[in-house]
Amino acid sequence: MNNNFSPRRAAHASLISIEKNGRYSNLEIDSMISQGSSGASDADKALYTRLVYGVTERRLTLDYIISYLSSRKLKDIDPATLTSIRLGLYQLIYTDRIPDFAAVSETVDTAPSRSRGFVNGVLRTFLRKNKKFDLPNGTTPEALSVRYSVSADICRSLSESYGAQTAEEILASLNAQSRICLRINTCTLSVSDAENCLKDAGITTSSSKYCGDVLCITNLTDAVRHGIERGDWFVQDEASRICTLVLGAKPLETVADTCSAPGGKAFSAAMDMKGSGRLFAFDLHENKISLIKKGAERLGLANIEASCRDAGKPSPELYGLCDRVLCDAPCSGFGVLSKKPDIRYKNLKDFARLPDVQYRVLCGAAEYVKQGGILVYSTCTLNRRENEEVVQRFLAGHGGFSPCDFTAGELSSNGGMLTLFPHITETDGFFIAKMTKVK
Numbered sequence: 001m002n003n004n005f006s007p008r009r010a011a012h013a014s015l016i017s018i019e020k021n022g023r024y025s026n027l028e029i030d031s032m033i034s035q036g037s038s039g040a041s042d043a044d045k046a047l048y049t050r051l052v053y054g055v056t057e058r059r060l061t062l063d064y065i066i067s068y069l070s071s072r073k074l075k076d077i078d079p080a081t082l083t084s085i086r087l088g089l090y091q092l093i094y095t096d097r098i099p100d101f102a103a104v105s106e107t108v109d110t111a112p113s114r115s116r117g118f119v120n121g122v123l124r125t126f127l128r129k130n131k132k133f134d135l136p137n138g139t140t141p142e143a144l145s146v147r148y149s150v151s152a153d154i155c156r157s158l159s160e161s162y163g164a165q166t167a168e169e170i171l172a173s174l175n176a177q178s179r180i181c182l183r184i185n186t187c188t189l190s191v192s193d194a195e196n197c198l199k200d201a202g203i204t205t206s207s208s209k210y211c212g213d214v215l216c217i218t219n220l221t222d223a224v225r226h227g228i229e230r231g232d233w234f235v236q237d238e239a240s241r242i243c244t245l246v247l248g249a250k251p252l253e254t255v256a257d258t259c260s261a262p263g264g265k266a267f268s269a270a271m272d273m274k275g276s277g278r279l280f281a282f283d284l285h286e287n288k289i290s291l292i293k294k295g296a297e298r299l300g301l302a303n304i305e306a307s308c309r310d311a312g313k314p315s316p317e318l319y320g321l322c323d324r325v326l327c328d329a330p331c332s333g334f335g336v337l338s339k340k341p342d343i344r345y346k347n348l349k350d351f352a353r354l355p356d357v358q359y360r361v362l363c364g365a366a367e368y369v370k371q372g373g374i375l376v377y378s379t380c381t382l383n384r385r386e387n388e389e390v391v392q393r394f395l396a397g398h399g400g401f402s403p404c405d406f407t408a409g410e411l412s413s414n415g416g417m418l419t420l421f422p423h424i425t426e427t428d429g430f431f432i433a434k435m436t437k438v439k
Contacts, residue, residue: 005036005037005039005040005044005048006106007044007045007047007048007051008051008087008106008107008109008110009109009110010032010036010037010048011048011051011052011055011087011110012080012083012084012087012110013032014028014029014032014048014052015052015055015056015083015086015087016079016080016083018052018056018342019079019083020079024340024342025052025053025056025340025341025342026339026340028052029048029049029052029053032048033045033048033049042219042221042222046219046221049220050095051087051090051091053341054090054094054095055083055086055087055090056341056342056344057149057175057338057341057344058090058093058094058149059086059149059344059345060145060146060149060150060151060344060345061135061146061147061148061149062085062086062089062090062093062149063082063086064135064146065089065093065126065133066082066085066086066089066122068133069122069125069126070085070122072118078112078115080111080112080115081111081112081115081118081119083110084107084108084110084111084115084119085119085122085123087107087110088103088104088107088108088119088122088123089123089126091103091107092104092123092126092127092131093131093133100127103123104120104123104124104127107119107123108120108123135147139159139164139165139167139168140164141153141155141156141159142155144159144164144167144168144171147171148168148171148172148174148175149175149344150171150337150344150345151344151345151346151347153346153347153348154334154337154343154344154346154348155167155171156348157334157348157383158170158171158334158382158383161382161383161384162382166421166423169421169423170382170421170422170423170429171337172423173421173422173423173426174335174337174338174422174429175338177338177339177422177426178218179216179217179218179426180216180217180218180219180220180224180235181208181214181215181216181217181235181236181237181238181241182194182214182215182216182217182224182227182233182234182235182236183211183213183214183233183234183235183236183241183264183267183268183271184213184214184215184232184233185231185232185233185234185271185299185300186213186271187271187274187275187299187300187301188231188232188299188300189232189233191212191213191215194215194227194232194233195215197227197232198215198217198223198224198227201221201223201224202223203217203219203221203223203224204217204218205217208238208241209238209409209426210238210241210242210245210408210409210411210425210427211238211241211242211245213241213271214236214238214241215233216238220235228298229298230298231298231299231300234264234267234295234299235264236264236265236267236268237336237339237427237428238425238427238428239335239380239420239425239427239428239429239430240264240265240268240380240428240430241268242408242411242420242427242430242432243265243326243328243376243378243430243432244265244268244269244272244326245272245408246376246406246408246418246432246434247265247269247272247324247326247374247376248272248324248374249269249270249272249273249277249279249323249324250272250273250277250323251273251274251276251277252273252276252277253273253277253323253324254277254278254279254280254321254322254323255269255273255277255278255279255280255322255323255324255325255326256279256280256282256318256322256324256325256326256365256368257269257279257280257281257282257325257326257328258282258309258311258314258325258326258327258328258361258364258365258368259282259283259284259311259327259328259329259330259361260281260282260283260292260306260328261283261285261288261289261291261292262288262291262292262295263281263291263292263295263296263304263306265326265328266279266281266292266296266304266306267295267296267299267301267304269324269326270296270299270301270303270304271299271301273303275300275301275302275303276303277303278303278305279301279303279304279305280305280307280318280322281296281304281305281306281307282306282307282308282309282311283306283308283309284308284309284310284311285308286308289306289307289308292304292306293306310364311327311329311360311361311364311365312357312360312361312363312364313364314364314365314367314368318367318368319367319368320367320368320369320370320371321368321370322368322369322370322373323370323373323374324369324373324374324375324376325365325366325368325369325373325374325375325376326365326376326378327361327362327364327365327375327376327377327378328378328379329357329358329361329362329377329378329379329386329390330354330357330358330361331354331358331379331380331381331383331386332346332350332351332354332381332383332386333380333381334381334382334383334429335379335380335381335382335420335422335428335429335430335431336380336428336429338422338428339428351383351386354385354386355385355386355389355390358379358386358390359390359393359394362377362390362391362394363394363397363398365377366394366398366401366437369401369437370437371437371438371439372436372437372438373436373437374404374434374435374436374437375401375434375435375436375437376432376433376434376435377390377391377394377432377433377435378430378431378432378433379430379431380428380429380430380431381429381431382419382421382429382431386431387417387419387431387433388417388431391416391417391433391435395435399439400437400438400439401435401436401437401438402416402435402436402438403415403416403417403433403434403435404416404434404435404436405434406418406434411425413432413433413434416433416434416435417431417432417433418431418432418433419431420432
C-alpha cells in the first residue's frame, strides 16, 4: 500500500488546481488516481474522490456557512486556507463515518502553516454550535442557489421551465444521486455472468428498472475499473441507455451517431447490433475521435467507424443511407449536475447560442436518414429552449419528418418526446425525441 498518499492532502491540491486553473474536476480526479495514488487503497481513493467531488458540488453552500462562522470576509481568505475550511466543513456536515476529530485535525494539516490556527478555530466554532446552521428558506432562485449549491441563473432557468417546486425537486434529487451504472457488454458477457463477477469481487449490484443490460453499483472500485479495461462493461447512466433503446438499432443496419464523443451511446447501439452492420460515429473534435476508437477496440466492437465530421455539415455520400440516426446534441448539461459539478456555477449567457447550434446539428443529422428511417434527438439537459423548442422548430421546417411515440418500460412519450426527470426516474435528467422520415 502507498502509505504516503493522504486523501485530504490530495483533495486539497486537486481543489486548488480546479479553482486556479479552471480544470474540470473529473479530469483532475482521473489524473490524480492514475498518476498520484499508485498503491493507495480503494478506501483512500474513494475518500479522495468523494472529497473533491463533494466540496466542488457544495461550494456555494459551504461558503455561505463559512461567511457566518469566520471573522474574516470570504474575499479576504486566501484560496489555500479557504479550501481547507471547505474540506473540513464538508466532512463535518456531509459524511457519516468520519469522526469529527479526524475531520478537523487531519484537515487542519492541509492548510498553510500560517493559517492553521484560523482554520482550526473556524471548524471548532462550528462544532461548538453543535454543527447547526441555517440556510435561506423559500424557492426563489437565490435561496435555491444557496441550498443546492447551483448558480442562481440555473435555478431560475429550471423554475421558468418547470415551476419552482419541480425545480427544487430536481435539484434535491441531483444532489442526492450516488449510483454508478454499468452497461454490460452483451456481445461478450451475459448480464448474469457480469453480476456474478462483480459479486465475487465483493460488489453489490442492483438491476436497472428500465434496462435489462444495466447493473447499478455504488463505488468505482479497482475491480470495476479492471472490468472496464477488459471490455466487460462501461459506465453509462440509465437515461443514456434508454436513449439508445429508443433508437432501436438492429443487426446489419446502417446507423450514424453524429455527435458521438466520448462514445457511450455508439457503444451501446453497436452492441444492440450484435457487432454487425455499420455504425458511423462522428464528432467535431479530432482529439476526441481516439476516445471512441480506443473504447470500441476495448469492447471488441469492430462495426464502429469513427471519424471527425461537423454534425452541422453532413457528408453527401451518406445522404439518405442510414436506417437510424442519433443526434445527441451539445447542451447545457443541467440534467447531469450530479456527475459534472463544474456546470453548477455557469451563467445562462454561457448557453445562449446552444439552441441555434442544436437546430443546426439536428438538421444535419436528418440528411442521413433514409425513407422510413428513424431520427432521435437527445440532450442531457432540462431546458425547454434546448429540448422541445428545438424539436418543434425542426418539425415545422421539415415536413418529411413526423413525431414517433415510444415507450421505455413504464415510461411513455408525448408527441414523440420524453423528458426524464431525476426526481421521478432516479436517472440523469434527459430529453429524448423520436421522429420517422415519412417522405
